[in-house]
Amino acid sequence: MKKIVFNKNRRLVAAVLLAIALPSFILLILGLRAVRNERYVFEHKMMVNYREMASSCVQYADTRLDEFERRLDSIADRDDFGKTNHLSVQALYYLGRQQNIIYPSRLPSRRFFPLAFARDPSPQLAILFAGENDAKTDSYSKYAEFLSSAEAESGENRLTAKNGLMRSALKSGRVSACMETADRVLRDTTSFFLPVSLSPKIAAFFFKARGFAEQGQADAAGNAFLECYEYLLSDSAEIFSEEFTFYTGKIERELPAYPGSAETLARFKQRKAALVKELELKALVESYARNRLLPDSGYFYRDSTILYVHGYGPNKSIVAVVDLSWLISLVNQWIAAKKNVAMDVSFFDGRSIFTNKPPSSYATRQIAVTTSLSERLPFINITFFDSDPAEFTDIIRHQRLLYLSLLALLLTSILIGAGFAYFAIRKEMALTRLRSSFMSSVSHELKPPLTSIRMFGDMLQSGKITDEKKKTAYYGLISRESERLSILIDKILDFSRLEDGRIKYDFGEHGLETLVAEALAALTLIIEEKHVAVQRKTSADDPVVRCDSRMVVQVMVNLIDNAIKYSPTKKDIEIETGREGRWGFVAVRDWGIGIQAGEKSKIFDEFYRSDHMHVRDVKGTGLGLAIVRKITADHGGFARAESPSDGGLRVVVGFPLEK
Known part of the structure; x- marks a missing residue:
């Protein structure tokens, strides 16, 4: 019998998938829409809050800028104009008529x-x-x-x-x-x-x-x-x-x-560096003035430098280099009273001025509002965002998890139910096909011996056979075919009882060597007829295991019978007994056709027969190794197949040793 292949019922698969996919997709869309709407509502509230804070910050900045401009106007006529300690500026300059x-x-x-x-x-x-x-x-x-x-x-x-x-x-x-x-x-x-x-x-x-x-x-x-x-x-x-x-x-x-002079020189170098910095700043301002880049009045930005130009008198102007640290302190004073709000101040070209959150937090920022710090400072942007993004994400995550958990539970229930239904239907279809294949296989197995028994029985009954030797031979053939029928029927009945759990095991302590001898005795006729050479490998002592002797003998008979059937050329069998951990084992080795890659676990399945070309010529039901696995499992043992490097197959079964 060939390896059984189940043809998938495409309509069944499509129906099951449709039953899962359609309601699941609808539920998923509805769920995501609900979660998204909840997020939009929350984001809108936060955006409104941030816009109000941005407006408040701009008003505060305008007030401080007004104070700054009034102070500059008040010191314009003072003799110590250049030496006035003005914390909001780095330097003050008078520009003349020639913009110098x-x-x-x-x-x-x-x-x-x-x-x-x-x-x-x-x-x-x-x-x-x-x-x-x-x-x-x-x-x-x-x-x-x-x-x-x-x-x-x-x-x-x-x-x-x-x-x-x-x-x-x-x-x-x-x-x-x-x-x-x-x-x-x-x-x-x-x-x-x-x-x-x-x-x-x-x-x-x-x-x-x-x-x-x-x-x-x-x-x-x-x-x-x-x-x-x-x-x-x-x-x-x-x-x-x-x-x-x-x-x-x-x-x-x-x-x-x-x-x-090293120590004094080091101090002088520090003073020189500060003076050079002042000169560079002065040269920068003068270059802006001579190139007519500065406005008549107002603020000017170039290369991270902010200048304020204040018209004073005819053909005169005051230029103040605004100190960025003053702007930072201004922002810090305003934001000090705010909670759970982060702020980022930067130039319009992306150069950062101030932030009260590390850059690593930007990646998790959820909502942000950006505006200019003041209409007078359009080149400075302020951005508000949540200083603790986890708080926002936790709220959204809680709502999302709550709904998605219910959605997942519902979808899981649908999937499990559909899965059970699908596999139950598929299993039923497979069992139906197995029964059909099994009945066909059993019919083919029963027909030859029944035909032989009937033919030789009719010949003997007709009285036409008078030769005693022929009669004896025909009686022997009828006996062997009857035994073959009996073995086949016993296998079917044993497998049926094993599957239904109707077999009652009679556990006792038995030596494996003794059980192997009983199995060989049961197969004496087949061994002699096939001219099989049996080699025995025994351990120093006979492993005593706890088992049902009749069922274990049946296991060994099945293993030896399989080894004989699937050895078309070299009729040699090696039977080994011994100990393996807490098990006593029996290994039956042949040098026959072996198994293909990936078949080590499949050969123990019910009704499984390999696609190997020689297997087609061997009669069988595919139940022998399935019975072996079931009996060993019921005994708490194991059954495994091995592929030796020199060909053939080695099947090992183990049973718990006597404690």
Whole structure:
């Protein structure tokens, strides 16, 4: 009999799936719609609340901006305008008619003062400067002579000549004269209307430091450089910003050669960094003004910098660089009284100014309202969202879980009911087909022996057979066919009783060797007829198991009978007994056709027969191994199939050992 394949009833499957899918889909749509509507209602309430808070925040910001603008207006006429401690700004500037910064004027850029380099020096000074490189000329004496002339009455000419005097004195080895001149220059209070490229005082500091170095006074030389650095950092340094950067850098390169100045130099560098930052900010504001980017009045934003321009007087303006920390404190003061609200303040280009929640929380943000901080600050956006998204999600999740749980329960009930119905119908169809196949198989199994019995019985009954040897042979055939019928009927009856649970087991303690011997004795005729060679592998002691001896013998008979039937060529059988853990086992091994991959568990199913081509020629019902599995399971044992590497099949059954 071939392997049974169940044809699926497509109409049945479609009907069951439709019964599940249609109501489930309808319920799912209704459920999701209900959950979604609940979420929309809750979100709408939160959006209204956030809009009210945004309006309140904008009003608060407008009030503070009004105060800020009034304070700027109040200090515009004060003499200490630039030094006023105004916590809301980083810097204040006066813009003149030409859109240039006229206050503060410290360290201007020389590119805005081209006339500073157009001064014509004294002709005599020009000659002296040109002759410094002439080794035959005593430049020191020439400069000293010039200082006593009428041309030296000009402050600029006098200080320029003193620069040359110090330079020539150091070149000619007059170190003391160089240092005396440097001291006089440092005491000179002459100032210039415009900055110069090389301040005489800076030159004096450098020449004094080099003079100390020539005299071997390293500490004094280092102190002179530090004094020069401090002068450069002071408000009285009349020098361009470009020269400030150049000479501070030069001093920083010189000072490491002089010990003891590292700590002071570090402090000066910090002051320089702050001053450079101020200069950069000033240059930035001046570039905006000169490029006509600033409004006549109002707020301006560019590159994370906020400027406020306040018109003051004819052709004058005040420019305030708004301190972002002031804006942050403004927002913090407003939001301090709010609960469970997070706020994000950023520029319109996405650059963040302030947030009271870490960025990791944005991913879980549910609802957000964004608006401008003020109409006067359209480039700053404020966004409100829930500071505790879990609270919002918990409410939605609770509603969702409640409904979805009921929905899932209903769908599960439908699925389970439909599943039971589907499998029950399918099982019934399969059983119907199995019964039909089984009856066909049994009919084929019963017909040959019945035909033989009837044929030989009729022949003997007719009296035509007079040869005693033939009579004896025919009687033997009738006996064997009757035995075959008896075995087949016993298998069917045993399987029926096993399935119905009508067999009463008589458990006792029995040795497996003894039971194997009984099984072999029952199959003696078949073994001799088929010329089967039986090999025995026994353990040192006979395993004693607790079982029903009659049923276990039936198990062994089925295993040995299967091994004989499915060994078409090599009629060798190996029977092994032994112990395996808490079981005593019997293994029946053959070298027959074996089984295909994936059939190890299927061969124990009812009515299962392999698709192997040799199986078609072997008579059987497919009940033998099914009976084996049922009996071993009822005994608390096991049954398994193994495929040895050299072919054939090895079936092992185990029964609990005697305790």
